[in-house]
Amino acid sequence: MTKDVNPARTAGGGEDGRGTPVGRRVVLGMLAAGAAGVAAAPFLQSAYDDTLGAAAQKDPTGLSGLLPGGGFRYYSVTGSVPEKTARTYRLTIDGLVRHRTSYRLADLRQLPQTRLVRDVQCVTGWRVPGTPFEGVRLAALLDAAGVRPEAKAVRFTCFDGAYSESLTLEQARRDDVLVALRMQDKPLSHAHGGPVRLYAAPMYFYKSAKWLSGITVTDHVQPGYWENRGYDIDAWVGRSNGRDDAPTT
Numbered sequence: 102m103t104k105d106v107n108p109a110r111t112a113g114g115g116e117d118g119r120g121t122p123v124g125r126r127v128v129l130g131m132l133a134a135g136a137a138g139v140a141a142a143p144f145l146q147s148a149y150d151d152t153l154g155a156a157a158q159k160d161p162t163g164l165s166g167l168l169p170g171g172g173f174r175y176y177s178v179t180g181s182v183p184e185k186t187a188r189t190y191r192l193t194i195d196g197l198v199r200h201r202t203s204y205r206l207a208d209l210r211q212l213p214q215t216r217l218v219r220d221v222q223c224v225t226g227w228r229v230p231g232t233p234f235e236g237v238r239l240a241a242l243l244d245a246a247g248v249r250p251e252a253k254a255v256r257f258t259c260f261d262g263a264y265s266e267s268l269t270l271e272q273a274r275r276d277d278v279l280v281a282l283r284m285q286d287k288p289l290s291h292a293h294g295g296p297v298r299l300y301a302a303p304m305y306f307y308k309s310a311k312w313l314s315g316i317t318v319t320d321h322v323q324p325g326y327w328e329n330r331g332y333d334i335d336a337w338v339g340r341s342n343g344r345d346d347a348p349t350t
């Protein structure tokens with residue numbers, strides 16, 4: 102088993118905010134500059150790099166303390182995310198399926214629910230042991246949609262308008278991959294990606310796309326947001342380029 106740090110991760114930037122001016126650094130710049138900072142964010146990023154770098158890596162948004170159930174860090178690659186309610190939320194399943202489907206929250210709640218209790222592991226090192234997640238098996242939604250024979254992968258999109266993730270079809274059909282409606286035995290809060298997020302239990306938490314709005318069945322894996330920035334596509338905990346022994350950032 103190797104734990105090589107992918108060169109792209111350190112040289113090209115990563116979830117821990119080093120390197121390329123993307124993601125959390127941009128968020129930091131926007132927080133520092135307010136709404137007017139959106140267009141100028143890449144510039145502000147470098148300006149704030151040195152002065153706020155250390156603090157940014159501890160808590161890039163300053164919101165961690167607001168999250169219930171200590172130990173979690175709030176992550177969003179965008180500055181703010183609209184809230185969706187049971188009335189406005191939709192999850193669309195499309196692509197290489199026989200039946201394009203749109204679920205409301207109530208529809209998802211009526212399907213059989215699976216509860217898993219596993220450790221949450223972020224690729225930057227923090228971990229939250231024994232966290233219950235509950236929701237519908239992704240495999241059940243794929244079966245209901247009728248996956249076409251040429252399909253190979255699944256792409257996930259989010260109503261934050263920026264994040265995406267991917268799984269192979271084989272991974273997506275595992276029984277420990279959920280379209281999660283509950284976390285820690287409560288409805289998923291907005292901060293944790295509610296009302297619905299992906300939960301890919303055996304993989305680093307960046308696979309678990311928050312604010313899930315689209316599931317598209319595809320004929321090849323389309324790398325997700327962090328994967329385009331150097332993280333492994335197959336994000337098995339302990340077997341990919343995440344450092345599960347890394348100090349908490």
Ligand SMILES: Nc1nc2c(c(=O)[nH]1)N[C@H]1C(S)=C(S)[C@@H](COP(=O)(O)O)O[C@H]1N2
Pocket residue numbers: 116173174175176177178179223224259261264265292293294306307308309310311312
């Ligand atoms: N839409 C979206 N999903 C996302 C992210 C994000 O920035 N946007 N960050 C990922 C990462 S890196 C982690 S560690 C977890 C954090 O989940 P939390 O905010 O509930 O702790 O969400 C993952 N899913």
Ligand SMILES: [Mo]
Pocket residue numbers: 116176223224225306307
């Ligand atoms: Mo993460």
